[in-house]
Amino acid sequence: MKLTLKIWRQKGPSDKGKFITYQLNDVNPEMSMLECLDVLNESLIERGEEPVAFEHDCREGICGSCGFMINGVAHGPLPATTVCQLTMRHFKDGQQLVIEPWRAAAFPLLKDLVVDRRAFDRIIEAGGFVSVSTGNAPDGNTIPVGKEIADRAMDAAACIGCGACVAACPNASAALFTGAKISHLGLLPQGKPEQDRRALGMVAQMNTEPFGSCTNIGECTGVCPKEIPLEVIAHMNRDFWQASWKEREDLVQTIAPVTSWSNKTKTKS
Amino acid sequence: MSTSTVQAFKHQAPSFWQSTNGKKVVMAVTGCILFLFIIGHLLGNLLVYAGPVRYNAYAAFLHFDDTLLWIIRSVLIVAVVLHITATVQLALRNKKARPVDYSRKEAINSSFASRTMYWSGPIVLAFVIFHLLEFTAGYIHPGSQFIRGDVYHNVIAGFSVWWVSAWYIFALILLGIHLRHGIWSMFQSVGYNHKKHTPLLKKAALVIAAAIILGYISIPISVLTGLVK
Amino acid sequence: MTLDAHIPSGPIEQAWDKARFEMKLVNPANKRKHTILVVGSGLAGASAAASLGELGYKVRCFCFQDSPRRAHSIAAQGGINAAKNYQNDGDSIFRLFYDTVKGGDFRAREANVYRLAENSLKIIDQCVAQGVPFAREYGGMLTNRSFGGAQVSRTFYARGQTGQQLLLGAYQALERQVHAGTVTMIPRTEMLDLIVVDGQARGIVTRNLVTGELDVYFGDAVVLATGGYGNVYYLSTNAKGSNATAIWRAHKRGALFANPCFTQIHPTCIPVSGDYQSKLTLMSESLRNDGRIWVPKQKGDKRPPSQIPEDERDYYLERRYPSFGNLVPRDVASRNAKAVCDEGRGVGETGLGVYLDFGDAINRLGEHVIRERYGNLFDMYQRITDENPYKVPMRIYPAIHYTMGGLWVDYHLQSTIPGLFVAGEANFSDHGANRLGASALMQGLSDGYFIIPYTVGNYIATHKFAKVDESSSEVKSAVAGVEQTIDKLLSIKGKRTVDSFHRELGKIVWDECGMSRTAQGLEKAIGQIRALREEFWQNVTVPGSGDDLNQSLEKAGRVADFFELGELMCIDARERNESCGGHFREEYQTTDGEAKRDDEHYSYAAAWGYGGADGKPMLTKEPLEFHYVHPSQRSYK
Structure with a gap:
């Protein structure tokens, strides 16, 4: 099949980008979207041009590296699918695909379709964990966890951190991502002791990063490759206001977002 | 290969009000107050069908004690101010959160109502101001003389002007759309979402919003068609 | 050169306790004066970095991805073994040890494997405490499934995303240490050389993948947890970025490379469909719990599977291995699949595939049970192949999946370069010539949580570290x-x-x-x-x-x-x-x-020394001794 790819090309973070159109004449419908870009890149390299930079790793839809907009939809038209598992048979012969990177102030663009998602790591760092050091743990069956709770925690924990929720949100909000982790750990008895601290810390960090606000519209869950429900955002909101009410001292601190990639200023020893 | 250490710069967390989540809780609570007002106001309005005597008595009852009235009005004014302040601040933040726009963006999972809150809100606000000037203060009263105390007369006379009714109906439909999202959304903002209940709540929001709006716009329509004189 | 594996003497049950007791400790106040470089942030790397950070060391952890959460451990589907015996089906540490040594075809080091089986218990506890949402029974207890090469049910799982959940647990522990300031995470950075000073590993050279800058990081010990080298084969189930550069450059600096030819072919992958193909997708081994593998009896039988009657199907694994059936170890299952395809009985367009049929299981248990157990795997299969595995049998074929070989390490997971430790798939230690399913996650976490923190400490406590001169x-x-x-x-x-x-x-x-x-x-x-x-x-x-x-x-x-x-x-x-x-x-x-x-001739680990660009690599043999599991012809019949 034939396809026209209109791809955003941008050399670096501070360069001006633009769309460039490429014609592909021999696309196998069994190919994944990323394999289609591989084919394009091979031909670009052979012509002496720079290939399209895009992030990818596992190509099984679980690592969360890949992702871009296809015709205005994060990860493309197929629900619950990352671009690495999106096969070309879902497009029509002769179709034009507009391929654009995630766009958000919190995800600065690095090159072509590659963006910087370290804001997500900082949100997890702010409390997305259970404080249990190695060796501290009681036997796994000491605290029973009902199947329904374990299943719901798993639903939320399935988040792959790809950033599609932010990309699809008209406000570029990270509520679904943050809510998923708060919900995952908050549901489990193991995460309960830190529930308040976690909600305060993670929400504070999310608000320190230049994400927008949640307006409860649901575009995020519509594009989520793991179909994480809006319920997790409600969970975050609930934990947050309850923790804010109970908070006795203002202890939570946030980290300033870092956008530089150079390590030249850091200690090396 | 420098050896200076860069410490992660830490600072105080945003307060409840400074956080987007906190603002949304405020919007939910104030939205809820305004929603309750809308219901109460509708119930009162529907007394118009009971005739001028009972309608005017109801209006007089509202003015039973001016202090009490102003307390209630203050609550409503504060709610409106907070609701709007939070919205404006969030909207400005959201604009900054996506400095470069998509060349193409499709909405695949959101309702029309939810995507239009930012402009249904301001239009409803403009309407509320006009509405207060027309029926409460009486500064604008096209087509007839505003008679303080004779609410029934003011309503009939006001709605007899076709464009007043049209503007009213238009604004109320927008209010309905605003409520359609707002009624269930306020539950989400304060943290209630349930796999089974929320879909019901969304349906209920649609029904309630529609019922409210039908109730309200039935009055100008009745006036224009002469059902109520 | 002779290789000393530093295996403690005495009974195997007490070996690790003894080793730990003999280890020198580092004073808590001194730990923060020592920098440890951890390369890789998968299960082994993240758990090691987090645990070392918890102890108070100054840790720098590197990964080439944009976040440590993306390491390829995340793609492991089926589960993690542990000898908990929660099912009361006769499991024990010794049985897990026995199964692993036997499964590895008697080419693994007994003491290492025993320690692995011992640690398996603590791993589950640790992960549960971290909030890993393992599958549970209605009563709230942990549940298990069966995996190849074992006759007990000892595999813990979180749907078909066990690797993801375990990695996220380790990643969260790591981020906690980042927050505490003990670990500095350095993503999008690739290690390109090892710096050896006075015979000790003292630093690494990295390239910043965003800016291209070359940086030098110094430390008192270097831990490589960079995974396996399956991508040598181009088409494998490894992530596209998985690579052997860190271990290979360390090998060139003097670390011996053991058993490089021990690579694992996973029997259940989605067959190759075209020459544009960039990678292969695994279907979890857990599917063999309920799926039956077959090919037509007739050569070149091109009928659709539904039209091939029962008596014209060859359930070749059940036929040849009646006691293990479809749950034979991976090497056996793969080889048999190749054999039937070589005979011309393979299915699918290319003839390189066999059926994995859930028809019986669906009839017996109902579709909803199968959906509950494997739903996400079935969805993935359908997304890729456009076939509905609830109706049509899956087509599968073996693919490269794991590499048992890796840098040679002793009992302390230290390579032949002092101060260079190797953990997880990057080392050669525990799986011999074949790894059993659900054991990779176990080994990565055992190394990272429960071995590296002790052995690195012992190394730090017993060595002196002069400041490395940057201009040396x-x-x-x-x-x-x-x-x-x-x-x-x-x-x-x-x-x-x-x-x-x-x-x-x-x-x-x-x-x-x-x-x-x-x-x-x-x-x-x-x-x-x-x-x-x-x-x-x-x-x-x-x-x-x-x-x-x-x-x-x-x-x-x-x-x-x-x-x-x-x-x-x-x-x-x-x-x-x-x-x-x-x-x-x-x-x-x-x-x-x-x-x-x-x-008689090959009961050894083959450790190779780098032989120069075009020279010949030098072989050193580490003889393997078996005192507890007597080598026998492996039989799964």
């Missing part, structure tokens, strides 16, 4: 070497892309050093790889510059190392004149086609 010749030459390689790759400007070379290399290694091998084929492959490598260095084209994000350049450096490693794999395979586990030499098989070991 060791540092300068390492950086210069890296610079030269990069400049060279960018300056060739030939005609062929990196991927085209990689694909060709992969095909050679797959054909001759894949599921079955012959001395003749390996000889041929070595020649072909050398010729291709030569062409690579003259005719590869790498566009762009070294000063920014350049994915072609990253790939080129990795493929350059794959050439050298691929050659060593073939050399090792040719040297090992026996069949064992994943290493099947056609010349050495029993009359009914099973692997035939030669314990």
Whole structure:
């Protein structure tokens, strides 16, 4: 099949980008979207041009590296699918695909379709964990966890951190991502002791990063490759206001977002 | 290969009000107050069908004690101010959160109502101001003389002007759309979402919003068609 | 050179306790004065970095991805073994130990495997405490499923995303330490050389993948947890970025590389569909719990599976191995699939595939039970193949999945370079010639949580660390070497892309050093790889510059190392004149086609020293002794 790819090309973070159109004449419908870009890149390299930079790793839809907009939809038209598992048979012969990177102030663009998602790591760092050091743990069956709770925690924990929720949100909000982790750990008895601290810390960090606000519209869950429900955002909101009410001292601190990639200023020893 | 250490710069967390989540809780609570007002106001309005005597008595009852009235009005004014302040601040933040726009963006999972809150809100606000000037203060009263105390007369006379009714109906439909999202959304903002209940709540929001709006716009329509004189 | 594995003397049950007691400790106040570099942030790397951070060491952890959460451990589906015996079905530490040694075809070190089985209990506890949402019974207790190579149910799982959940647990522990300030995470950074000063590993040279800057990081110990080298084959179930560069460069600096030919072919992957294919997708081994594997009895039977009647189907695993049936170990299942396809009974367009049929299970248990157990795997299969596995049997074929070989390490997981520790798939230690399903996650976490923190501490406590002079010749030459390689790759400007070379290399290694091998084929492959490598260095084209994000350049450096490693794999395979586990030499098989070991001559770990660019690698043998599990012909019949 034939396809026209209109791809955003941008050399670096501070360069001006633009769309460039490429014609592909021999696309196998069994190919994944990323394999289609591989084919394009091979031909670009052979012509002496720079290939399209895009992030990818596992190509099984679980690592969360890949992702871009296809015709205005994060990860493309197929629900619950990352671009690495999106096969070309879902497009029509002769179709034009507009391929654009995630766009958000919190995800600065690095090159072509590659963006910087370290804001997500900082949100997890702010409390997305259970404080249990190695060796501290009681036997796994000491605290029973009902199947329904374990299943719901798993639903939320399935988040792959790809950033599609932010990309699809008209406000570029990270509520679904943050809510998923708060919900995952908050549901489990193991995460309960830190529930308040976690909600305060993670929400504070999310608000320190230049994400927008949640307006409860649901575009995020519509594009989520793991179909994480809006319920997790409600969970975050609930934990947050309850923790804010109970908070006795203002202890939570946030980290300033870092956008530089150079390590030249850091200690090396 | 420098050896200076860069410490992660830490600072105080945003307060409840400074956080987007906190603002949304405020919007939910104030939205809820305004929603309750809308219901109460509708119930009162529907007394118009009971005739001028009972309608005017109801209006007089509202003015039973001016202090009490102003307390209630203050609550409503504060709610409106907070609701709007939070919205404006969030909207400005959201604009900054996506400095470069998509060349193409499709909405695949959101309702029309939810995507239009930012402009249904301001239009409803403009309407509320006009509405207060027309029926409460009486500064604008096209087509007839505003008679303080004779609410029934003011309503009939006001709605007899076709464009007043049209503007009213238009604004109320927008209010309905605003409520359609707002009624269930306020539950989400304060943290209630349930796999089974929320879909019901969304349906209920649609029904309630529609019922409210039908109730309200039935009055100008009745006036224009002469059902109520 | 002789290799001392430092295995504690005495009974195996007390070995690890004894070793830990004999270890020297570092004063808590002194720990923060020691920097430890952890390369890789998968299960082994993240858990090691987090645990070392918790102890108070100053840790720097590196990964090439944008976040430590993306390491390829995340893709493990089926589960993690632990000898909890929660099912009361007769499991014990000793049985897990026995199964693993036997599953590895008696080519693993007994003491290491025993420790692994011991640690398995603590791993589950640790992960549960971290909030890993393992599958539970209604009553709230942990549940298990069965995996290949075992007759007990000891595999813990979180749907088909166990690796993801375990990695997120380790990642969260890591981020907690980042927040506490003990660990500094350095993502999008690739290790390109090891700095060895006075015989000790003291630092690494890295390339910043965004800015292209070359940096030098110093530390008192270096932990490599960079995963396996399955991508030598180009098509594998590994992530596209998985590479052997860190371990290979360490190998070139003096670390011995053990058993490179021990590679694992996973029996249940989605078959290749075209030559554009960039990677293979695994279907969890757990599917073999309920799926039955078959091919038509008739050669070239092209009827759709539903039209092939029961008595014309050959459930060849159940037929040949009645006691283990579809749950034979991976090497056995893969080899049998290849055999039936070679006979011309393979299914699908290419004839390289066998059916994995859930019809019986669905009839017996109902579709909803199967959906509950494997729903996400079935969805994935359907997304990729456009076939509904609830209605039509899946088509599967073996693919490269894991590499048992890796840098040689002693009982302390220390390589032959003092101060260089190797954890997880990157080392060779625990799986012998074949890894049992659900054991990779176990090993990564055992190494990272429960071994590295002790053994690195012992190393720190027993060595002196003079400050490394940044302008010393060791540092300068390492950086210069890296610079030269990069400049060279960018300056060739030939005609062929990196991927085209990689694909060709992969095909050679797959054909001759894949599921079955012959001395003749390996000889041929070595020649072909050398010729291709030569062409690579003259005719590869790498566009762009070294000063920014350049994915072609990253790939080129990795493929350059794959050439050298691929050659060593073939050399090792040719040297090992026996069949064992994943290493099947056609010349050495029993009359009914099973692997035939030669314990008399080959009961050793083959540790190779780097032999220079075109020199010959030097073999050192670490003899393997079996005191607890007596080597026997493996039988799953």
